[in-house]
Amino acid sequence: MRSYEGSCHCGRVTFRVRADLATAVVCNCSICEKKGFLHVIVEPAAFELRSGEDALTTYRFNTGVAKHTFCRHCGVHPFYSPRSHPDKVDVNVRCLAGVDANALEARLFDGKNWEQQIEALRKAT
Numbered sequence: 001m002r003s004y005e006g007s008c009h010c011g012r013v014t015f016r017v018r019a020d021l022a023t024a025v026v027c028n029c030s031i032c033e034k035k036g037f038l039h040v041i042v043e044p045a046a047f048e049l050r051s052g053e054d055a056l057t058t059y060r061f062n063t064g065v066a067k068h069t070f071c072r073h074c075g076v077h078p079f080y081s082p083r084s085h086p087d088k089v090d091v092n093v094r095c096l097a098g099v100d101a102n103a104l105e106a107r108l109f110d111g112k113n114w115e116q117q118i119e120a121l122r123k124a125t
Contacts, residue, residue, distance in 0.1 A: 001018050001019060001020050001046075002018065002019070002020075002021075003016060003017070003018050004016070004017050004018075004019065004096040004097065004098075004099065005096070005097045006078055006079075006091065006092075006095045006096045006097065007078065007095060007097070008052070008055075008070075008071035008073075008074050008076040008078050008095065009071070009074040009075075009076040010071060010073050010074035010076075012051065012052040012055040012071055012073055012074075013049075013051065013052030013055050013056060013071045013076075013078055014049075014050040014051045014052060015047065015048060015049050015050055015078065015079065015091075016047075016048045016050060017040075017042055017046060017047050017048070017079075017089075017091050017096070018042065018046040018047075019040045019042050019046065019091060020040075021040060021093060021099065021104055022104075022105075023040055023041075023107075024038055024039065024040050024093055024101075024104045024105075024106040024107070025038075025039040025040075025041075025106055025107050025108070025109045026038055026039070026106040026107070026108055026109070027039060027108075027109040027110075027111040028108065028109075028110060028111050028112050029111025029112055029114060030111075030112075031061070031068065032111055035077050035092075036094060037077060037090075037092050037094070038092060038093040038094050038101050038104070038106060039082075039090050039091075039092070039093070039106075039109070040090070040091050040093055041082060041084075041085050041088050041089070041090045041091075042088060042089050042090075042091060043088060043089075044087070044088065044089055046089075047079070047089040047091065052071065055071050055072055055073055056069045056070070056071065056072070057069070057070060057071075057072040058070075063083060065083040065086055066080065066081060066082050066083040066086070067080055067081040067086075068080045069081070076092075076095065077092055078091070078092050078095040079091045079092060079095075083114075084118060
């Protein structure tokens with residue numbers, strides 16, 4: 001696990017995260033595809049919001065469990081609380097400094113079929 005610095009586009013929201021980027025996941029659900037979010041889910045203890053809490057706003061839809069946070073100034077989604085792991089932090093790898101997200105071999109999560117995908121993952125573990 002390595003430490004990374006991250007931010008939104010305008011730099012108001014900054015954070016530090018300890019993560020293993022080999023666990024990166026791309027999701028094909030409607031919101032993740034539109035945002036271009038590249039996921040790495042971490043424990044809250046591995047995430048530190050360094051600045052910009054007052055710049056964050058939240059969007060919820062469907063079940064309302066996921067808290068899609070984003071910078072209200074630039075609109076970038078650097079992290080959020082995911083429906084699949086509401087007790088964790090889902091960091092957008094594309095917001096990490098010095099990381100070539102296109103060089104990662106991200107696994108696919110079939111978010112278009114969310115319930116079936118989650119059930120299959122639970123059975124596999």
